[in-house]
Amino acid sequence: MTTRPPRILIIAGSDSSGGAGIQADIKTVTMLGGYAMTAITAVTAQNTRGVTGVEMLSPDMVAAQMDACMTDIGVDAVKIGMLGSADIAEVVADRLEDLPCPIVFDPVMVATSGSVLADEATRDVFGWLMDLATLTTPNVPELAALGGAAALDAKEIAWLAKGGDAEGATVEDVLHRPGRVPVMWEGPRIQTRHTHGSGCTLASAIATLLAQGQELESAIEKARQFVRRAMEAAPGYGSGHGPMGHQAVR
Template sequence: MSQRPPRVLAIAGSDSSGGAGIQADIKTITMLGGYAMTAITAVTAQNTRGVSAVEALSPDMVAAQIDACLADIGVEAVKIGMLGSADIAEVVADRLEDLGTPIVFDPVMVATSGSVLADPATIEVFEWLMEIATLTTPNVPELEALGGKSAMGERGIAYLAKGGDADGPMVEDRLVRPGAEDVVWSDARIVTKHTHGTGCTLSSAIATRLAAGLPLEQAVAEARLFVREALKAAPGFGFGSGPLGHQAVR
């Protein structure tokens, strides 16, 4: 009998164009050898040019999806992405607070296209989610919205400060953990407009590697490599910020 794949639950919104959100999560988890489950928080109408409509599911429905997965299939790690509303964020935090498995929280506030995906009330609940998360993965504007490095340090949480949104020829990602030295990765920027779903892909990849039992630093390192390869393999779809080439990564 072959070894069973690590089980990963992705809690996020649906991207109708397949580049980000739940669709990117499923592709990433599957390509990295995991078993993908989902709790969809919202349905979006979007493509590479932007988000044209968002409809959040009820908090009860989101909770029911989480409960159904945990009660029967089980889980080794969880990835949290777009939440859709403050009530949904609270339900998710409540369901996961005592789970005891790795949780990777991508504090999605704005899509790559610039569309706002979290209102101020939802962002307030991020405090609770960051407390229970194994790792939080903000990009440059998200880190600023969360109070910057000093505020994150005061919270005493582990986070990965992503540098893809910063300027310059190099991309620097910094893993910050309480009581440990920072770990910094620096690589030449891959120049492409096809970056839709990079944050979703990275957080799902980290969760999948954690589900497989890897330590945090190694999980981040391997997830970064997966994203870089997927960026290089982008199929070139769409007129805006196109999707990554998840399926082409080997």
């Protein structure tokens, strides 16, 4: 009898160039053996050089997409990416309030190209989502915008400090959990400009692996390996921050 793939609900924006957002999430979930469903929050016009246009969906439409998936197919894990507005963030948090499955929250605020993807009002709702999440995955500037390590530790949540955009020849990612010693992973920095969608990919990979029954540390370890392999397999497209090679990872 064939084992059915875990069902991953992705709540994020669409990237027209395919490198990040919903598109990177679907590729990641599929390559790791999951079944990807989506609640799209925004449609963006973007490529490896930046974002040139954004159109938000209504909060009601985002909620309707979530409801359609959750009431019929069901959900084994959730990945949250770009939300785009405070109203959308609130309706997403409300829908997830009592959902009994892993939730991975990537608090997207700025794209790899530098484009701002979350205003101050949206960031104000992030505290609610972090309280609901199994894991929150801020990068260096996102961590600073959320108040720093002390602020997140005070919330007594699990969070992964991503070091991909820090300086140095070594990339360090650190898992913080209430009452436990932090766990650090490190590896040599891959010298490449093809990093578009790396944060989306990591969060989606962790969500998929958690849905498969992996413990948190194991899920993070394997997700990091997936991101590194996808980065090394980048097809070389675009003149800016290019997409990674999800399809080449086995």
